[in-house]
Amino acid sequence: MTLAPAAQRAQAPSATSRRRPHRSPSRRKLAPYVFVFPFIALFLAFGVYPMLFTLQLSFTDWRGSGSAQWVGWGNYTYLLTNPAFWSSLGNSAVMWLLIVPVQIVVALLVAVLLDNAKTRMRGFYRVAFLVPFVTPLVAVAQIWVVVFDQQYGAVNSVLNALGLPDVGWLTTSMWAKPTLALLFLWKTTGFIVIILLSGLQSIDPTVYEASSIDGASRFRQLRSMTLPLVRRTLMFAVVLQTLAIFQMFAEPYVVTDGGPYGSTTTAGLYLYDHITRADLGTGAANSFLLVIVVMVLSLGFVRLLRSED
């Protein structure tokens, strides 16, 4: 039991101490250390230490056993001059282009409709759109494998029924990326809808009332009022998806294994390849290059969307 001295007890509940953290020479001083210790221990052991270790590792040549050889910037120059590295980034960039514009438009449209009290069955839609998001990625990736199979898949059956020829959804480099992009869109659009919805719901409804009186059309309202007001939320969604797309790993791993002809070897999957080949120094360097790419892109989007104000 901690019994604070009377003087401190008296001052503590006063309004002025509201924001000030407590100070006391007693056990109260020790308590926070005890509280944060388990987290700090895990954080140092499995967060900070590995991070520093990666940095060191990225300057060595190490195959997972034996002694590591210091190679300086060798891994970085190897990657930066390696077409495979650039093509993995290129594949991710194409995925980004296939996913983000479509997703933002569709999600914003759905969010605006779900935000409108006149839309019926809003509860049902919210659940329906989130079903793909809560289902395990590996399971939905497998469903994709089966549904988009060239010979036996349901999608080609529909095409055939309509008199159209088969499409090699997962077996041609032309279609593999869009098919994976569709999987990602299907899986995460409900999540983006919910994020945008949270932004829309924070808009003061009187803003709309005022403009309706002024005779603004719905489209005008959307463009000139809603969009600027949810800009921060949009920016957040774009950054979030950029991070996710450049780290995308499980989708191509399960669905296409990076093929055909490396067309779906995303940056995340390429990084994983170093691990499977036990080329850990290169993998570490690749990690940091990927972090830099992702951070530059994220900051770029933040600036871009801010400067449009």
Place this chain on the structure above:
Amino acid sequence: MTSPSVTIRRRLPSVVTQVFLVVLALAFLAPVAWAVISAFKPAAQIINDPLGFDPSSATLDNFTRMFADVPIVRGFVNTAIVLALKGSLTLFFAPLAAYGFAKYDFRFKGLLFGTVLITLMLPTIVLIIPLLLEMKELGWVNTYQALVLPGAVDAFAIFWMRQVIAAVPNELLDAARVDGCTEFGIFWRIVLPVIRPALAGLAVLTVMNIYNDFVWPVVIASSDRMATLQVVLSSLAQNITGNRIGADYATVTGELLAAASIALVPLLLIFIVLQKHFINGILAGSVKG
């Protein structure tokens, strides 16, 4: 562009909106529904007639074969163990540390919390290689420790819970102190009950993340004995893409759909029952940017 006529503005939206939403919702539900229904079809029919379904030929063959062929029960058990251990670690230690950060002053607090914020922005993928090596050094490859401890108390949970706990009025905590409550007692009996809604959101999000986690388990626990549900599932899928199996395509597909259906049903049920917490959890969780 001039504003559309009044009639269009009044009527068109409701019809177009409804059609658009219904079609989109069906498109979102269709793949899952198709997979679950197909899992009950004879394997040959799944590939010969992917769109048809004859209820009289419904069968459990895919399920029985799948249970015999892959260690999916083991996968469920492993996932359940990891869920129980990692989930309780997160739900206890994250709010506890967050309470320390939110309501106390101590040395290195700024530095520590700053580090938390930085890790929030770093892609998790950076840690995969060094963590794997660390696990090798510790002899933890293919162990529960390796599945549970890294990421058990993640920076995001701390960040979120700190925001929530900071909003708890100090008067409440001080009143408890006056009544002779210990510092931990305050956390346990005052803070936790007060932040219960956010805690429910964290719980739902944590369960979802652990259940669906794939990248770390596939790297660290790929042995048959330790594979989690998602790892077991992925090995089945690779049998198709990699053609690494002797069995015919129809059989593997049937097993795959059976496995996928079984894997997605628990989470889907949890989601439908707890959808309010789910959505609130996602909303609260997304504020991190």
